[in-house]
Amino acid sequence: MEFIVDKVSEDSFYENLLIGLPKALEKLPSVSDLSLERFSPVQHNNICAWEQKHGVLLPEDLRSFYASSNGLLYTYNFFYRESGSDEDKVVGKIEVNSLNDLTQIYGYEIKPDPGVNVDGERYELKLGADSKVFELVNLSDVGRVTLVYINHRYLPTIWMHNAAMKFYFLADDFTTYLKMCVHHLGIPFWQFSFTGDGIPEWSEMVFRLLAPAVLPLHKKIEDVRKANEQTVDEELSNIPLNKIDLNIFRTARPQPSNTVVLGEQSVSPRQMKKKAGKPKFPTKLQRKSVHQKK
Template sequence: MEIIVPINRNMGFVVDKVSEDSFYENLLLGLSKVLEKSPCISNISLKRFPGVRQIDIRAWEHNNSVILPEDLRAFYSSTNGFLYTYDFSYDYNSTENADTLIREGSIKINGLNEIERIYGYETKNVAQIEQYGKNYMLVLSRESKVFELAAVDNYAKVVLVYINTYCIPSIWLYSSPMSFNYLAEDLTTYFRMCLAHLGIPCWQYIVSREGLPEWAREIFQLIAPGVLNEDRNLVEIPKHNPDDINKIDPNIFVIPTSSMATDRNSTLQMTQQKGKEKKSKFPQKRFVSGKGVKK
């Protein structure tokens, strides 16, 4: 299969053909080479799908009464879904497959016709997204629409959320207690997050109240050490924080106790000395009785 993309050549736009292999290599950013270095990884597989026609994309939008964002439209124009999988096992030298526990890592995006609307969540009169620090709270109404992009496990799904028909959708993790946890603002960011977390199973639970399963943490520590730092942003470029510089140490204003005692004594001596000098400037008063006798 050949994929046609526009490129800029001599200040003009021409049509060039990109091979299917090159397209997927660019999309995965060398993920396969990273995974192949681990002896715990095997059976790496990539399933390829043809792109969707624009008329079919418009038909899906018409049937669901929503407009897909531009990056999602471009994605489905190139490939109708995405499925990249591999097997993880501690017993990678074992020949007894029946006794080996295998976890499947994956990057999945449903095909266009598999993006189905889901229900069962709580709704209120007004839909909105409220932000509390780094956390987001999603409030949906009857006008809101939620579509499944991919299944995480039997309890959670990655979903595309329209808070109303005319808004730009965002991507959330929809988990078993019918709670929504913010993942990304668009498909491009979410796909980059999948790559940054190496498709390790259930990595999406990092943003949930349930937290990442312990077995998934062990996989991270084995094949992706250092990734599970909650303060590290794997997608966005870190922003400059002015609080990190020009900090004044409050200890410079604290006078040691011994110095305070010395200063206090010095101040007392100076006060006493000034008092003596002040007294010496004025003669002592003499009182005279009514009889004119000096006392």
Template sequence: MASYTEKLTLGISKILESSPGISEVKFDERAPAERHLIVSWEQRNSCFLPDDLKNFYLMTDGFLMSWSVKLDDSTVQVGSMVINSISDLLRLGGSSVYALPNAPTLADLEDEPEEEGCLEQPHFDSRNVIFELDPCSSNGKVCLVYKTSESGGAASDPEIWFLDRALYWHFLTHNFTSYYRLLLSHLGLPQWQYAFTSYGLSPQAKSRPEAHGRSVLYTSLRTHYTAC
């Protein structure tokens, strides 16, 4: 019977642990979020968590798994998969960048017109309510994005978007379940979210440790699924 960790990671933890060259697979096993904390979050933010994300928090209050590779007699962490806990699911935007009167806010960046035929991008003003789902090791932010309804409340079907370091938005998935599968399938490789941007991975993400990790993992995954 599959273990709790194996079920929660959809089998990825087992693949990592059995892959040659992969070392120190770490999984932070967490208790479920207490239901009253979820209710409190919804009341405080005037938003209802989507059912899939709420059920996730009722299984585990956040998610953290990392893995490393052996390289030149040293161990280098390559992959890191993170979902913020309910207490760290914090709202973005609205506050001043500087603690000064009339200081600029993120909403002041709203100066580019929408491209016709494209998905409507998130906004830092009253049109959206945005929460940080994953800090992406300071390489951007994966966000839970609610649209504001005509009545002023937040819609109950938020999308998942990636905010890069230049503060440009990139669509990832329509729901949390799809994003979670996407996160696991990319194994937490550095800056994997940039694969969903027009400019792709940075040279840093293609550097030796990360490239080595990709090579080892893709070989292991190919072997695993060929044998299935």
């Protein structure tokens, strides 16, 4: 996915950016008021100024995105009842902060050994004194999607940061995160499905009505992974295993461990020591003198 306006028209740019989501939403019942807000591109010198101010380099895909559009805001309304009242309305949204709103955040715990560890089914993020975190999307003050630099030697990754100040891994890069937004139809708080708490019940209801196959209901991400692994193990357990008979690899009759084979004779190690002083050829290999050949 590229974010370069010079190669395509502005309409084609947003169509490629949203990967056909507007057409898919138009076919869904009770979905209306699809809206896309367009933003001007950010000048190259302004991007460089932001990088110099914060002491980091934007990843190539995010830099190209801001060079094409200073943020993203795509919304739609979904009514889960026929009444059409605001009480029954849910606003789906795909949003990315502008470059000016890509602000640095603080308040996280600093560890002496920054990095990423695997804790069971999850990634555990440890931030150090050189780490930097920027707010990419604000989720109504109950959480935020962040761009995390562990240090200047590593490319940033995308993490969910909840109100309890815990980080949960979302994506390796910005392009993957945008694809995840489209895949989850921009349903509010879908990012919380990757946390230990899970999504709110009303968001789960919207998934049930709009995209029941996207998000397994009443389950957390790690529970789904364990269930899938167990299913694979059960399927493999029903498949008979082919066992190899190791006897097929025996090319010669095994000999006792204390015997060495020389020609057609079997000689024990004790006999080899006695004969070691005067080595002899076997009788049939002894040479005859020239006058004996006649």
